[in-house]
Amino acid sequence: MSSSPSAAVRAAYDDLVARAALTADPAQRDAAGELDRVLQDLLAAKPKRLFGLFEKNRAVRGLYLHGEVGRGKTMLMDLFFAAVPFREKRRLHFHEFMDEVHNGIAAFRQSARGKDDNADPIEAVVKPILKSGLRLLCLDEFHVHDIANAMLLDRLFGKLFAGGVTLVATSNMAPDGLYKDGLNRQLFLPFIALLQEKTVVASLPSEQDYRRLKFAGQQVYAFGSGPEVEAAMDRMWLRITGGEQGTPGAVESIGRQILVPLMAMGAARFDFADLCETPLGTRDFVRIAHQFDSLVIDNVPQMDRTKSDAAKRFILLIDSLYDRGVKLAASFAVPLEQLGADDKTAFEFQRTLSRLAEMQSEDYLAKGLRAEP
Structure with a gap:
C-alpha cells in the first residue's frame, strides 16, 4: 500500500477493505485512483508566494463521477475530501450550492449596485468565492432539472474555472443526460461541453447496490x-x-x-x-x-x-x-x-x-x- 500523499484516496480505500468495512470492488478502486490523480494535480499546482503575495489559483482538471445509486460515490467523495490537505475547499450538495447562488443573485439585485443596467449578478456571486481563495469545490449529486439552474450554469462555472476553482462532482447520470428533454435544452449544451473539458468524466459501474x-x-x-x-x-x-x-x-x-x-x-x-x-x-x-x-x-x-x-x-x-x-x-x-x-x-x-x-x-x-x- 502506497504511503504517498498523492495516493491517499486509494490507500484509504484499501485500508477499509483490509478492515472488512468494505467489500473489494475493482470499479471503486479505479475511481479512487481517478480521485488520487486530481489530488496529485492539486498538490502540484499549489499557489506559490511571489513578492509576499500568493499567485492566482491554477485550476486543474477535476472529476465528474457518475453511476447508479448505492454504488459508493459518496463514500469515495468522503475519502477524497478528507485526503485533501488544504483548507481552501468546500463540499456540499449541488442543490444547496445552487440555492446559495440564487440567494446571492437575489441579494445583489436588491442592492444599489444591482440596480445598474450593466450589473452582472453572476460576477457579483463568483467574486467573493474567488476572493476567499477557494481551490476545490466538491458537489454531491449533480442533477439539473429546472431551467433557472440550467440557464446560468455555463457562465457561473466558466467564471469559477477561470478563477482557478477545480470541480469534483458525483451524479447519478452522465453529463449528456443532464437536463434531458428540458426547456430550451440547446442553450444548456455549452455547459455540458465545458463540464467535459474541465473534468474527467468517469463512470462507476457495479453489479451491487x-x-x-x-x-x-x-x-x-x-x-x-x-x-x-x-x-x-x-x-x-x-x-x-x-x-x-x-x-x-x-x-x-x-x-x-x-x-x-x-x-x-x-x-x-x-x-x-x-x-x-x-x-x-x-x-x-x-x-x-x-x-x-x-x-x-x-x-x-x-x-x-x-x-x-x-x-x-x-x-x-x-x-x-x-x-x-x-x-x-x-x-x-x-x-x-x-x-x-x-x-x-x-x-x-x-x-x-x-x-x-x-x-x-x-x-x-x-x-x-x-x-x-
Whole structure:
C-alpha cells in the first residue's frame, strides 16, 4: 500500500477493505485512483508566494463521477475530501450550492449596485468565492432539472474555472443526460461541453447496490430501554458502517456547525436530544438528510405535552429524512402508536407515524435516495 500523499484516496480505500468495512470492488478502486490523480494535480499546482503575495489559483482538471445509486460515490467523495490537505475547499450538495447562488443573485439585485443596467449578478456571486481563495469545490449529486439552474450554469462555472476553482462532482447520470428533454435544452449544451473539458468524466459501474445490502432483512427499530435495546442499536450501527465505530464530526448549515456524535461510511448516529431538544429547524434537517444516507437515532421518548417543541422538531426531521429517502434505524421508548400524546401536534404526528411505519418496510429500505429533498 502506497504511503504517498498523492495516493491517499486509494490507500484509504484499501485500508477499509483490509478492515472488512468494505467489500473489494475493482470499479471503486479505479475511481479512487481517478480521485488520487486530481489530488496529485492539486498538490502540484499549489499557489506559490511571489513578492509576499500568493499567485492566482491554477485550476486543474477535476472529476465528474457518475453511476447508479448505492454504488459508493459518496463514500469515495468522503475519502477524497478528507485526503485533501488544504483548507481552501468546500463540499456540499449541488442543490444547496445552487440555492446559495440564487440567494446571492437575489441579494445583489436588491442592492444599489444591482440596480445598474450593466450589473452582472453572476460576477457579483463568483467574486467573493474567488476572493476567499477557494481551490476545490466538491458537489454531491449533480442533477439539473429546472431551467433557472440550467440557464446560468455555463457562465457561473466558466467564471469559477477561470478563477482557478477545480470541480469534483458525483451524479447519478452522465453529463449528456443532464437536463434531458428540458426547456430550451440547446442553450444548456455549452455547459455540458465545458463540464467535459474541465473534468474527467468517469463512470462507476457495479453489479451491487451496497447501500441496500446494509438494510436487507434487518429490523431497523427497537422498542423499550435498557442494555438489550442499546446492544441492538450498536449492532445495527456497526452493520450500517461495515464495522467502523465512527468518529465525532460536524455538518455545516447556514454558516454554523451541527455537531454529530458519530459519523462513518455515509451514516450518522445521534441521540434524540441532539436533534430535537436543540434549536434546529427545517433547513438544518434538510442539510443532515443531504449529508448522510443513513441515520441511527437513539432514545426517542414518548412525546407528551411537556415535549411539544421536541415533537415539532421530530416531525420536521422525519419529513426531511422521508422526503430524501434516508434510511433510519432508531430506538423508541414506546411502540409507535404511543409516541405522540400532544393535542397541539396530533394531526401532524399522524403523518409522522405513517411515515415511520413505511420507513421500516422492505420497499422503502430497498429504494435509493431521492434527488430532491
